[in-house]
Amino acid sequence: SIPLGYFGGIGAASQNGILLKGSDFLDQLRKMDTLFVDKTGTLTKGNFEVQDINSLNGFSKDELLTLAASLEQQSTHPVAKAILSATNGQILKTVHDQQEVSGKGVKGIVDQQEIVVGNRGFLLQHGIQLDENSFAEPHTFIHVAVDRTHAGTISIADQIKPDSKQAVAKLKEQGIGQIAMLSGDNQRVVDYIASELGLDEAYGDLLPDEKYRRVERALASSGTVGFVGDGINDAPVITLADVGLAMGGIGSDATIETADVVIQTDQPSKIPLAVDIAHFTHRIVW
Ligand code: ADP
Numbered sequence: 293s294i295p296l297g298y299f300g301g302i303g304a305a306s307q308n309g310i311l312l313k314g315s316d317f318l319d320q321l322r323k324m325d326t327l328f329v330d331k332t333g334t335l336t337k338g339n340f341e342v343q344d345i346n347s348l349n350g351f352s353k354d355e356l357l358t359l360a361a362s363l364e365q366q367s368t369h370p371v372a373k374a375i376l377s378a379t380n381g382q383i384l385k386t387v388h389d390q391q392e393v394s395g396k397g398v399k400g401i402v403d404q405q406e407i408v409v410g411n412r413g414f415l416l417q418h419g420i421q422l423d424e425n426s427f428a429e430p431h432t433f434i435h436v437a438v439d440r441t442h443a444g445t446i447s448i449a450d451q452i453k454p455d456s457k458q459a460v461a462k463l464k465e466q467g468i469g470q471i472a473m474l475s476g477d478n479q480r481v482v483d484y485i486a487s488e489l490g491l492d493e494a495y496g497d498l499l500p501d502e503k504y505r506r507v508e509r510a511l512a513s514s515g516t517v518g519f520v521g522d523g524i525n526d527a528p529v530i531t532l533a534d535v536g537l538a539m540g541g542i543g544s545d546a547t548i549e550t551a552d553v554v555i556q557t558d559q560p561s562k563i564p565l566a567v568d569i570a571h572f573t574h575r576i577v578w
């Protein structure tokens with residue numbers, strides 16, 4: 293039977309916008325010693341904005357943006373939203389055979405030309421040689437190629453959530469020995485955000501299955517492993533972790549269903565709060 297105090301813990305969590313899918317997860321949260329954290333939408337707002345456009349090889353900035361936006365029309369990724377909202381009234385092109393590859397980008401055919409839009413790895417994988425761009429900032433770079441010619445780069449940036457830094461500090465104080473950020477974004481952005489937040493470990497350029505394998509390895513060697521993500525591509529890792537947390541603010545239904553703990557706001561500070569509630573419940577039960 294479940295000690296009565298656990299219902300108090302679940303109730304206290306729920307009053308704070310934290311839904312626990314069972315009393316076991318109070319124990320797991322209390323014991324958690326390793327936490328993996330997604331970047332986009334979890335520690336950052338997931339609200340990218342276009343900062344700059346660098347067109348190359350005879351393409352204009354306008355052509356570049358129109359092509360990228362055309363390819364992104366069907367995508368719900370935060371990158372796609374940024375590119376689409378940067379267009380102003382351009383008529384988008386019809387895209388055939390549009391295909392989105394999770395953690396990489398999108399490709400398709402426009403006017404019988406093959407268009408590839410995505411990160412560096414995605415373009416290299418398509419045999420496209422990238423011309424150096426002139427951006428120095430730690431931004432996310434979305435490259436565009438037309439029939440294997442690098443047509444240019446769109447620089448986009450996100451913002452760190454106001455309570456991310458405090459949340460990381462509190463989790464460290466609570467004795468969570470290893471806190472690591474996992475991201476598909478480039479390592480320079482990842483390193484920049486990690487240093488702003490005081491995170492000791494941060495891994496970038498990861499594909500969704502590489503995130504999965506990192507968590508899998510930690511499960512084999514650590515005590516209790518948590519993962520927190522915002523839901524875009526994160527459902528399998530959330531299921532895998534001992535404690536899978538979903539930031540429910542913008543999370544997909546699939547993630548909310550698979551998560552053990554659902555944070556109903558977009559505030560990372562709810563993670564240490566959940567851990568606090570777990571410790572408090574344990575003290576009053578035992
Ligand atoms: P994160 O780990 O930060 O949540 P994702 O794994 O979703 O990021 O994506 C990793 C990277 O793949 C993005 O930073 C972007 O460069 C590229 N990417 C993903 N989806 C798209 C898309 N629809 N269009 C262009 N690039 C994309």
Ligand code: MG
Binds near residue numbers: 332
């Ligand atoms: Mg993500």
